[in-house]
């Protein structure tokens with residue numbers, strides 16, 4: 080695509096910045112071409128500049144700059160069946176900076192939509208990224224949200240994603256948060272979901288922490304409606320001196336609500352630390368909440384199985400860990 | 406090919422294996438019969454070199470080389486592998502990837518990973534992309550394990566009850582896979598409770614109370630097992646003194 084055309088679709092004067100962000104997007108596994116594809120809705124925010132906010136029929140993307148980042152409003156019309164994913168790209172290219180994103184998602188009744196978000200901080204030495212998402216999924220609607228982070232090797236990132244998720248009757252929400260490339264730095268993830276009758280929610284976080292990374296994950300499910308179902312899942316590998324703490328919470332407030340907390344944390348090396356805190360509260364006696372947590376080194380049997388196929392111990396551990404964080 | 410001499414293993418202060426002698430010849434199917442708790446899986450673990458199963462006495466020689474102290478990977482690279490009685494589950498690893506990984510160190514490849522899967526009665530279309538995790542049934546997981554060791558084209562494969570949890574109609578299929586190993590030149594150490602499966606072996610040994618009592622013709626060993634071992638008091642108890650059966 081010639082530059083002149085691309086120029087028109089993005090914030091004037093930002094094509095160089097856009098190109099660098101696209102490259103970073105591509106290296107975190109994204110398909111950079113989609114960011115300029117008019118058939119896909121997209122939002123691109125670099126530091127506190129909105130480079131592109133592209134809507135398609137049924138999916139309205141509004142972005143507005145603030146002094147420290149951007150405010151975004153994403154509205155999906157009732158009944159919309161979004162043809163492909165909505166692409167969100169956030170990044171801070173300089174070594175230092177603060178980026179605060181306030182995002183609101185309204186998914187209309189019966190709509191179906193998925194989001195692919197990529198966050199790149201390739202040169203971070205002291206970057207803080209705050210994401211404050213308010214998500215409302217109306218009756219019978221379904222939303223999927225996958226967020227992948229790409230951090231540079233320096234570990235100078237502080238990532239604070241919070242999400243407040245409201246699910247109306249029969250709505251479903253599924254999220255996957257992945258931070259497995261580069262150094263985590265400091266991560267404090269805090270997701271809270273409130274589920275009405277028959278709503279379904281799956282929160283999934285996969286993190287690979289190294290060196291001095293600090294990871295805190297808090298996933299909470301408030302099962303407020305009858306028959307609502309929730310899963311709070313997390314997979315963390317903590318290597319070197321990384322410290323990880325996972326709190327998985329489910330509150331059973333309604334009859335026949337079911338919640339499950341599933342946490343696996345793997346330690347690599349004698350100095351890494353992991354804490355798992357499942358917190359289950361049953362308010363309505365007909366609710367059923369369960370949890371499973373496994374913390375420790377990589378499962379011996381898995382490793383020995385792969386070694387019995389000729390792999391070295393290190394290779395085998397690698398295969399197990401990669402699978403877990405996939 | 407495999408020579409086990411005076412093998413001894415003490416676990417938790419208890420001799421789980423002792424005075425164990427076993428020879429497995431090149432490309433032979435050698436079945437092991439033994440009641441529950443007599444030490445069959447433990448023997449498999451010792452032969453594979455699993456951690457916590459270092460023998461406290463005796464020697465394991467493979468192709469003339471003493472492998473008693475070799476780590477698992479080294480044994481595998483020499484062509485020894487094990488299909489577990491309860492195979493491990495892997496999150497995020499597909500059947501296809503698992504089979505490919507297994508084939509990576511194969512010496513020769515008479516069967517593609519897809520063919521290995523089809524051979525154990527699982528259609529590649531349906532199973533190739535499935536994860537080797539808890540979503541596979543017990544029988545499916547065991548078949549995938551069998552396909553995986555088949556893909557490895559080992560010199561010696563230890564199959565720990567490959568037929569358990571397999572539906573009756575499919576036992577013939579499993580028997581066929583075991584024969585495929587031998588046809589392709591692999592020796593098979595076959596642990597099984599099914600007499601009709603044990604019967605396909607070239608030779609058979611009966612394991613009781615942590616030691617091998619008799620080795621010989623499968624029919625004769627099966628008879629011996631039926632007449633002596635099924636009522637035997639040595640289950641979970643090591644035989645200390647010489648045992649004499651009529």
Ligand SMILES: Nc1ncnc2c1ncn2[C@@H]1O[C@H](COP(=O)(O)OP(=O)(O)OP(=O)(O)O)[C@@H](O)[C@H]1O
Pocket residue numbers: 416417419421439440441442443444445446447448490641
């Ligand atoms: N780590 C251990 N510590 C102590 N005893 C053990 C240990 N592992 C196995 N055993 C004991 O050794 C004996 C042999 O166990 P093994 O699993 O080898 O039996 P098996 O012949 O494979 O039985 P099955 O037919 O049920 O599979 C059993 O009595 C078992 O309880």
Ligand SMILES: [Mg+2]
Pocket residue numbers: 445446447490565
């Ligand atoms: Mg056993």
